[in-house]
Amino acid sequence: MAFQLPDLPYDFDALEPHIDEQTMRIHHGKHHAAYVNNVNKALEGHPDLQAKSIEELMAQVTLLPDSIRTAVNNSGGGHLNHSIYWRNMSPAGGGEPTGSLGKAIKSAFGSFNAFKEKFSNAAITRFGSGWAWLCLDRAGSLVVQSFPNQDCPISAGLQPILCLDVWEHAYYLKYQNRRPDYVGAWWNVVNWKDANERFEKAKG
Numbered sequence: 642m643a644f645q646l647p648d649l650p651y652d653f654d655a656l657e658p659h660i661d662e663q664t665m666r667i668h669h670g671k672h673h674a675a676y677v678n679n680v681n682k683a684l685e686g687h688p689d690l691q692a693k694s695i696e697e698l699m700a701q702v703t704l705l706p707d708s709i710r711t712a713v714n715n716s717g718g719g720h721l722n723h724s725i726y727w728r729n730m731s732p733a734g735g736g737e738p739t740g741s742l743g744k745a746i747k748s749a750f751g752s753f754n755a756f757k758e759k760f761s762n763a764a765i766t767r768f769g770s771g772w773a774w775l776c777l778d779r780a781g782s783l784v785v786q787s788f789p790n791q792d793c794p795i796s797a798g799l800q801p802i803l804c805l806d807v808w809e810h811a812y813y814l815k816y817q818n819r820r821p822d823y824v825g826a827w828w829n830v831v832n833w834k835d836a837n838e839r840f841e842k843a844k845g
């Protein structure tokens with residue numbers, strides 16, 4: 642069963658004015674679609690790997706054969722990262738996290754604002770293309786970290802809670818070179834319900 646491009650859980654214009662409709666259409670329909678097509682191509686002739694979920698595949702990416710490892714890292718990572726990114730946003734998003742994630746963020750970073758500053762800084766200072774992440778590490782601690790390109794936190798033993806795509810394709814049509822403005826606007830659409838569900842599941 643080949644991987645499939647998931648539908649967005651909202652309309653393409655639902656995140657306006659923070660993220661514009663044209664960016665969402667191209668980002669989902671062209672960029673994410675290309676990652677799905679390319680990971681499927683890389684896995685042709687590997688039925689054992691095709692049978693795995695994208696999470697299982699990315700968790701063991703370093704063990705894959707040389708001939709496909711880079712392609713799966715880039716395109717499989719692109720598929721998984723974007724699948725989380727869409728669900729991490731909502732037209733009803735923004736504000737501050739409540740529930741167990743809200744408490745854990747305060748405990749780990751001191752306050753929501755301290756976390757927000759740390760996460761924004763990770764997003765803004767990631768050189769070139771990549772992502773900012775909030776993850777749960779193996780010790781059960783929340784960590785903020787950025788990763789280059791489509792490298793996936795799952796491949797580094799981290800469990801993803803919240804992510805922000807800072808590739809230029811995620812913001813250039815509306816924000817051009819002003820990545821900090823995109824990062825600032827993104828906080829208005831953060832889906833804390835989805836992040837909290839990921840956190841609860843990751844804690845086990």
Ligand code: MN
Binds near residue numbers: 668672808810811
């Ligand atoms: Mn992207």
